Amino acid sequence: MVTAEAEPRVLTGQHFMNGDIAFAEGALAAGCTFFAGYPITPSTEVAERLSRRLPKLGGVYVQMEDELASIAAVLGGSWSGAKAMTATSGPGFTLMMENFGLGVMTETPCVIIDVQRGGPSTGLPTLVSQADVMQAKWGSHGDYEPIAFAPASPQEMFDLAISAFNAAERFRMPVFVMADELVGHMTERVTIPSEDRVSIVNRKRVPAGSEDRLFYAADEDLVPPMPIAGEGHAFHVTGLTHDERGYPAGDPLVHDRLVRRLTHKVQIHEKELTQVEELMTEDAEVVVVAYGAMSRSARQAVMVARERGIKAGMFRPITLWPFPFRKLRGLANQVNRFVVAEMNLGQIAREVERHLRRPATWVTHAGGKMIPPEEVLLALQETAR
Amino acid sequence: MSGELMVQDHPLDGLLRADRLPHIWCPGCGLGSIMSCLTSAITESGTDLNQHAIVSGIGCTGRVAGYLKLDSFHTTHGRAIPFAIGLKLAKPELVVTVFSGDGDLFSIGGNHFLHAARRNIDINVICVNNFNYGMTGGQCGPTTPTGARTTTTPFGNSEPAFNLPHLAASLGAVYVARWTSLHVRQVHHSMLNAIRKPGFTFIEVISPCPVGFGKSNEIGEGLDEMRMYRTNSVVDPDADLANAGIDMQRDSPIVLGDFVDIERPVFAPSGVDRG
Numbered sequence: 087m088v089t090a091e092a093e094p095r096v097l098t099g100q101h102f103m104n105g106d107i108a109f110a111e112g113a114l115a116a117g118c119t120f121f122a123g124y125p126i127t128p129s130t131e132v133a134e135r136l137s138r139r140l141p142k143l144g145g146v147y148v149q150m151e152d153e154l155a156s157i158a159a160v161l162g163g164s165w166s167g168a169k170a171m172t173a174t175s176g177p178g179f180t181l182m183m184e185n186f187g188l189g190v191m192t193e194t195p196c197v198i199i200d201v202q203r204g205g206p207s208t209g210l211p212t213l214v215s216q217a218d219v220m221q222a223k224w225g226s227h228g229d230y231e232p233i234a235f236a237p238a239s240p241q242e243m244f245d246l247a248i249s250a251f252n253a254a255e256r257f258r259m260p261v262f263v264m265a266d267e268l269v270g271h272m273t274e275r276v277t278i279p280s281e282d283r284v285s286i287v288n289r290k291r292v293p294a295g296s297e298d299r300l301f302y303a304a305d306e307d308l309v310p311p312m313p314i315a316g317e318g319h320a321f322h323v324t325g326l327t328h329d330e331r332g333y334p335a336g337d338p339l340v341h342d343r344l345v346r347r348l349t350h351k352v353q354i355h356e357k358e359l360t361q362v363e364e365l366m367t368e369d370a371e372v373v374v375v376a377y378g379a380m381s382r383s384a385r386q387a388v389m390v391a392r393e394r395g396i397k398a399g400m401f402r403p404i405t406l407w408p409f410p411f412r413k414l415r416g417l418a419n420q421v422n423r424f425v426v427a428e429m430n431l432g433q434i435a436r437e438v439e440r441h442l443r444r445p446a447t448w449v450t451h452a453g454g455k456m457i458p459p460e461e462v463l464l465a466l467q468e469t470a471r
Numbered sequence: 472m473s474g475e476l477m478v479q480d481h482p483l484d485g486l487l488r489a490d491r492l493p494h495i496w497c498p499g500c501g502l503g504s505i506m507s508c509l510t511s512a513i514t515e516s517g518t519d520l521n522q523h524a525i526v527s528g529i530g531c532t533g534r535v536a537g538y539l540k541l542d543s544f545h546t547t548h549g550r551a552i553p554f555a556i557g558l559k560l561a562k563p564e565l566v567v568t569v570f571s572g573d574g575d576l577f578s579i580g581g582n583h584f585l586h587a588a589r590r591n592i593d594i595n596v597i598c599v600n601n602f603n604y605g606m607t608g609g610q611c612g613p614t615t616p617t618g619a620r621t622t623t624t625p626f627g628n629s630e631p632a633f634n635l636p637h638l639a640a641s642l643g644a645v646y647v648a649r650w651t652s653l654h655v656r657q658v659h660h661s662m663l664n665a666i667r668k669p670g671f672t673f674i675e676v677i678s679p680c681p682v683g684f685g686k687s688n689e690i691g692e693g694l695d696e697m698r699m700y701r702t703n704s705v706v707d708p709d710a711d712l713a714n715a716g717i718d719m720q721r722d723s724p725i726v727l728g729d730f731v732d733i734e735r736p737v738f739a740p741s742g743v744d745r746g
């Protein structure tokens with residue numbers, strides 16, 4: 087037993103911390119009170135930090151037997167009213183795909199951070215990659231529309247932890263943060279605002295004592311208010327296709343209506359959800375699309391290209407899913423030439439080409455190292471020509 | 472006739488989702504009566520119904536959650552226990568009961584059972600053991616007795632089966648019982664004990680699945696299997712659990728009882744004293 091010392095939930099001030107720790111602090115600032123996980127490099131620091139912090143704040147930290155259990159416990163915690171999360175990397179992310187789907191189907195808010203390392207399989211346990219981004223999109227069976235953020239710095243690990251919890255609560259679903267080993271392990275300055283400057287979204291709840299039994303009847307925003315266990319609602323939750331009461335229904339019509347609503351509730355809020363950074367795109371003739379740690383290399387390449395007289399710019403999706411295709415298409419009205427640089431063999435590149443309806447130049451690497459700015463620069467030069 | 476109306480609500484009506492009945496279970500299935508044992512135990516326990524949560528995995532047994540008018544969660548195959556742990560840890564005042572099948576809890580979910588018992592997490596686990604995967608059409612599972620015929624062991628099961636109370640006791644479960652669906656009073660009583668007992672409790676209820684197991688193993692219909700329970704049952708709370716495995720042979724005993732009732736520190740999520 088240790089005695090709880092007074093320790094602030096929000097560590098307001100200037101810090102030097104690595105991305106994983108910044109994420110943990112962002113989660114706490116967002117109101118996270120429950121963590122269940124299983125150690126895996128390079129995400130472990132998130133768990134370690136929360137194992138020290140949560141108990142002192144009256145929250146729950148629990149290490150489960152595997153990632154199947156971790157995400158299941160996170161969903162359970164969420165139904166008990168907690169803002170809940172887990173942290174993992176590729177192999178664990180794969181195991182979590184099962185109950186990520188349960189979370190989508192049952193509309194359970196929670197946050198999953200994948201600090202990506204090289205795959206397939208055990209791959210490169212300690213080295214960077216971005217090769218899980220399409221797994222986030224398609225990795226669980228059935229149709230769904232995920233929400234995923236891609237932080238590019240420890241500061242963004244903090245900020246996007248808050249965005250992720252807010253989106254999870256707002257849209258009642260598991261939300262991904264697709265970080266990577268470089269961002270997770272790099273140490274930089276992180277500014278943590280005062281508690282009152284952190285804007286927090288809480289899920290719509292079925293009020294205690296409500297007589298309404300249509301627990302899966304959505305409001306206009308396509309999100310139904312959520313009942314919490316132990317408040318007397320006697321509600322039912324199932325991963326089976328269900329009607330508005332939450333009862334199993336084997337009817338194809340009910341299924342189609344449900345799955346469409348679950349995807350539409352994200353799609354119709356695309357504008358609200360998508361964050362992008364555009365760097366020197368106003369007059370750009372060639373634009374590199376890059377996200378996460380890779381955008382740091384791409385940024386340098388753009389700077390050098392400008393010095394050399396190439397009108398280069400960068401389009402950085404901060405929200406990866408839903409993909410900010412409207413913003414990209416808007417840019418494509420003015421720019422013809424695109425480069426995509428990412429630490430996988432062309433996952434977002436395909437998405438970019440699909441939305442632009444034209445080929446882009448791919449700068450790819452399967453992972454293990456950051457693609458250096460020189461390679462991106464070369465691609466910018468050749469594509470601009 | 473006196474003016475008094477003798478119409479009374481069935482005492483358990485309040486705990487069943489009347490709008491979901493009739494249930495999907497086959498004639499002769501033991502699940503209905505075992506579910507009733509739980510509703511009667513919850514009622515008798517005097518605990519606040521609002522504080523109960525039922526969690527099931529997938530299978531015929533897994534459908535129980537959907538019939539109970541409590542906060543109820545029908546999760547994924549094998550994951551009822553970790554889901555239940557999340558509910559319980561985030562809201563310790565809840566009484567959380569996992570109700571699921573032998574395949575769900577001990578094949579795909581086996582690892583979760585091990586660790587929940589080891590940690591002595593304060594949840595109740597009820598396993599309906601029908602010796603097969605009922606829902607998917609009678610395949611072999613981890614409790615299928617050696618030699619038994621199932622749709623995937625046409626030549627007889629070559630594997631040994633789990634002996635569940637022995638397993639649970641070895642892991643440190645603080646309360647362990649085994650009954651059959653014939654022993655409704657005892658099942659009710661054990662469930663009542665489990666609800667009242669802090670820590671990880673485990674109850675195995677042997678149950679007929681005539682479609683998936685009884686008919687292909689010369690046991691017959693549900694009633695025939697119940698008769699077999701009556702003749703073969705040996706109630707022995709002091710039984711040597713290592714020798715209490717079940718092979719469902721015509722002349723083999725089915726050892727039953729409240730086997731374990733011990734005290735052990737209950738899992739608390741962190742070592743922080745908030746007092």
Ligand SMILES: Cc1ncc(C[n+]2csc(CCOP(=O)(O)OP(=O)(O)O)c2C)c(N)n1
Pocket residue numbers: 529530531532533548571572573574575576599601603604605606607612
């Ligand atoms: C991941 C996964 N694998 C397989 C299945 C198919 N499946 C549904 S129920 C079941 C077996 C259930 O057996 P048991 O737990 O003994 O329940 P019973 O139907 O016998 O009550 C299986 C294999 C599934 N739903 N999910």
Ligand code: SF4
Pocket residue numbers: 495496497499500501502531532601605606679680681682683
């Ligand atoms: S298949 Fe077996 S377990 Fe399932 S409902 Fe029928 S009798 Fe019961």
Ligand SMILES: [Mg+2]
Pocket residue numbers: 530572573574599600601602603604605612
């Ligand atoms: Mg079974």
